[in-house]
Amino acid sequence: MARFGPVATAMVTPFHPDGSLDLEGSAALARWLVDHGNDAIVVAGTTGESSVLTDQERVDLFRAVRQAVTATVIAGSTTNDTAHSVEMTQAAAEVGMDAVLAVVPYYNKPSQAGLDLHFRAIAAASDLPVMLYDVPSRTGRKLETETILRLAREVPTVVALKDAGGDPAETARLISQAPEGFEVYSGDEPLSLAFAAYGAVGVVGVSSHWTGRQQQEMFAAFAKGDVATAREINARLLASYRFMNSDTCVFSQAVKVAMGVLGVPVGDCRLPLGPAPAGTDLLARAVLKELGYLT
Numbered sequence: 001m002a003r004f005g006p007v008a009t010a011m012v013t014p015f016h017p018d019g020s021l022d023l024e025g026s027a028a029l030a031r032w033l034v035d036h037g038n039d040a041i042v043v044a045g046t047t048g049e050s051s052v053l054t055d056q057e058r059v060d061l062f063r064a065v066r067q068a069v070t071a072t073v074i075a076g077s078t079t080n081d082t083a084h085s086v087e088m089t090q091a092a093a094e095v096g097m098d099a100v101l102a103v104v105p106y107y108n109k110p111s112q113a114g115l116d117l118h119f120r121a122i123a124a125a126s127d128l129p130v131m132l133y134d135v136p137s138r139t140g141r142k143l144e145t146e147t148i149l150r151l152a153r154e155v156p157t158v159v160a161l162k163d164a165g166g167d168p169a170e171t172a173r174l175i176s177q178a179p180e181g182f183e184v185y186s187g188d189e190p191l192s193l194a195f196a197a198y199g200a201v202g203v204v205g206v207s208s209h210w211t212g213r214q215q216q217e218m219f220a221a222f223a224k225g226d227v228a229t230a231r232e233i234n235a236r237l238l239a240s241y242r243f244m245n246s247d248t249c250v251f252s253q254a255v256k257v258a259m260g261v262l263g264v265p266v267g268d269c270r271l272p273l274g275p276a277p278a279g280t281d282l283l284a285r286a287v288l289k290e291l292g293y294l295t
Contacts, residue, residue: 003129003159003183004072004099005039006202006219007212010047012255013061015267021057025266027068032264037212039202040072041065042101046138047206047251050076052270058088063095072098074131080105082118086125093126101131101162101204106139112147123157130157131204135164135187145174152182162187162204168194175199189215190241193234196222206251207240210258210293236291243287248277258284262293 011033014025030041043065044050044058053061058077066073075092077100078085089100102122104115123130132151134143142165151158163171164187175184175198186192186203196219208215214233221229244254252269253276259266261284268275288294 002201004074004202007038007208007215008040008042008074008185008202008204009033009038009208009212010042010045010204010206012209012252012259012266013044013048013053015270017267019270021060022267023060023064026061026064029259029264029266030065030068033209033212034069034071036210037216038071038208040074041069042074042076042204045076045101046103046135047255048076049252049270049273055088059091059095062092062097066096074099074101076101078102078122080108082121085122089122089125089128093128097128099129099131101133103133103135104139104141104143109141112144115143116147116150119151119158120155123155127157129159131160131162132158133162133187137166145170148174149177153179159183160185163195164188171195171200172198193218193222193230206255207237207244209255210262210288211237211240211291214291239287239290243283249280254280254284257281258288261285261288
């Protein structure tokens with residue numbers, strides 16, 4: 001069994017119409033996710049617009065979601081500042097979070113040696129399990145396989161990777177060399193089934209806001225050796241994957257529109273993302289209708 005379960009969602013952060021943080025809406029959304037197939041929730045990750053949350057908002061959000069569900073709650077507690085990441089990780093531990101998601105520092109473009117020390121400092125800040133997060137398309141720096149393996153072997157609380165590195169062959173190499181107990185989660189839903197074939201244990205997804213149950217079925221079918229069924233389910237999810245991200249509408253915007261269509265109000269994104277472009281609701285309705293959510 002995967003430590004955090006096979007399906008986790010990087011949750012969007014609900015805001016009121018005036019742009020203020022909606023804690024009641026956050027708790028309601030967390031409960032929706034658990035009720036719709038999610039084993040774990042990542043709070044204040046990239047999709048949760050962590051970069052536009054104040055420290056106090058982030059801690060309040062951690063607490064609200066932690067109190068709302070009994071499922072695993074993972075804190076997006078890190079930034080591109082190591083000292084700040086340590087402080088927020090300690091705060092996450094104090095409010096009872098189950099683990100932290102530690103992203104590669106963005107903008108700074110540190111060396112692999114700097115990344116190694118950054119993640120060791122975060123791991124030392126608490127006893128919480130640490131999931132590394134490699135997403136070079138956003139951070140500008142790849143977390144190399146050798147760095148991941150060194151951390152996994154030498155730091156007991158570094159237990160997992162959310163892999164959005166965009167290099168399936170390197171993912172396969174990492175999994176083949178990882179120490180026992182270290183788990184890889186897909187951070188790129190279109191690659192989740194392929195990653196499962198390499199030995200990945202699950203996904204930290206975004207379309208899983210509404211496809212959690214289907215993704216659970218896909219991973220379960222694959223685990224039983226029913227590859228044909230897993231492929232059929234994955235094929236049904238391709239439209240959701242395509243809907244989520246484009247040059248004009250990114251993950252957070254698309255998800256917020258889809259959740260609104262489903263009757264779970266979460267507001268718009270804060271700037272610099274802002275509201276989703278016109279017509280996104282029509283695309284969302286088409287995707288959700290195809291999955292049977294709408295008539």
